[in-house]
Amino acid sequence: MGVDYDTIVEEFEWDIPESYTVTSTVADHAASFGDRVAVHFLNEDGHREERTxxxxxxxxxxxxxxxxxxxxxxxxxxxxxxxxxxxxxxxxxxxxxxxxxxxxxxxxxxxxxxxxxxxxxxxxxxxxxxxxxxxxxxxxxxxxxxxxxxxxxxxxxxxxxxxxxxxxxxxxxxxxxxxxxxxxxxxxxxxxxxxxxxxxxxxxxxHRWQYCFNRVNGPYWWGVDDDTDLEEELLWATTGTGWAKWFWSPVGVGLTSGATQLIYDGDFEPETFLQILEDEGVTKLCAVPTQYRMFANADLESYDVQLNNTLSAGEPLNREPIERIEEAWGVTPRDGYGQTETVALVTNYPGIEVKSGSMGKPTPGVGATIVEMDKEEEVEPGEIGEIAVPVDSPAIFDGYYEKPELDEQKLSGEYYRTGDLASQDEDGYFFFEGRADDIIISSGYRIGPFEVEDALISHDAVAEAAAVDSPHDERGSVVKTYVILAEGYEGSDELKTELQEFMKEETAPYKYPRRIEFVDELPKTSSGKIRRVELREQEEEKHA
Structure with missing residues (x-):
């Protein structure tokens, strides 16, 4: 069912109660429906507990x-x-x-x-x-x-x-x-x-942050609004307690809405998680792209799931798992974008068309836009710029704790700049291009690493990839990809050539990786994000 996006944005108003706190909200839920299960806990040993x-x-x-x-x-x-x-x-x-x-x-x-x-x-x-x-x-x-x-x-x-x-x-x-x-x-x-x-x-x-999650992340990402029958829903966000994502979903949507949610304590194994989806009757799932990619390689049709919403966050989700899950379960994984500093800024939310490879559209009330790298002016459709949010938006953070010098850097202008690059099409959909310092400039062309990685991963031989700039005498830089091969494939010069030719068909020719290196793993942060900075440093050392 479609929605009138422009009308929703135009009519959106913030109405944050002065007395709002997440603790008082939970106390109100307890007074209204104290016997409703808030937490359905399960661990890998089969132990179960519940908390109302x-x-x-x-x-x-x-x-x-x-x-x-x-x-x-x-x-x-x-x-x-x-x-x-x-x-x-x-x-x-x-x-x-x-x-x-x-x-x-x-x-x-x-x-x-x-x-x-x-x-x-x-x-x-x-x-x-x-x-x-x-x-x-x-x-x-x-x-x-x-x-x-x-x-x-x-x-x-x-x-x-x-x-x-x-x-x-x-x-x-x-x-x-x-x-x-x-x-x-x-x-x-x-x-x-x-x-x-x-x-x-x-x-x-x-505390306002949690209200904003309920007001934005709930209806415009999770599909949880005033018309949702929460007694018929079971939410599962696979995040851990130490991440901002825990406050995005288990606290910011689950607790504040009064929903019942599953918490599973166990290592990620695709088949285990898929069986839990079926056995527990999860209706709304939020997982990270790596998990969806691994789901896509499983026999999805053999699991009888009851999902009505599937959400992805943490980094962009590639086209292949989206199409695979949609085909098997009839539900489309919907990307959402935000940061530790914000609520969901851009989402593919219920009712709007999901464009393959797109982050979605800016969420109502937040004011997310794309501005030029060195100016506070919005870019034209098709141009790469930096995702930014007005500094007076209630949906962003309140500064860095006792770090006035950082506040001055990030919050003294018209916009809070996220450091993430994107482009926007004529319909208003955002497309992720990479971190500002991850952008690749080759022979004057600006190339976002994600587009390269997304296309490369669609090849059967590629399990994971990271694209960075590699110094080049004539071009300044060229695209270099570090590739983890799928099971059953071995690296060779012939495979490099095959991947390069494949990429020339999948993307604009100037974006194909002129250098490819096969690796067993990629450097990542503790939250699973690729540390392209390490790969760039490797390239600079190799070509110094």
Missing amino acids: YADLRDDMNRFANGLEELGVGKGDRVMHLFPRHPDAFAIQLGALATGSLLVPCSSMLRAKDIEFRSNDCTATTVIVHESLTDMVEPILDDSPLERVIVLDGDEADLDDDRWTTFQSVIDDQPTEYDGPDLSAEDPMSINYTSGTTGQPKPVLHK
């Missing part, structure tokens, strides 16, 4: 009371480091209820990363799962951390008075909490960027 909205409210308040007893209060920074867990929401909400700022950390980080974050934002408390304590213990004396709360820990195993357990903190605490008055404009979290270049940056968000 009333359970979340009660455990949130218990933990808030316990934290306050430990001396944690408004404005304190509270780090957390745990896998997907049935108590994840209660811990996050409990800390927020005290007025503390959450500092999420991924289990894919290392001890030095935890040390950097704790010192950078002067965090005084960390909640860590018992399986990850070795990431905290070595850095404790070199950080401002005063207390460590161990999830699933045993008090008998702790011999340092700075350490306690989550269970000890909530034991005998009341299920009512009289905490500080909080509003939509109170600080909520410090989410560190994934750091594709330089040190990660501390992105500050207020």
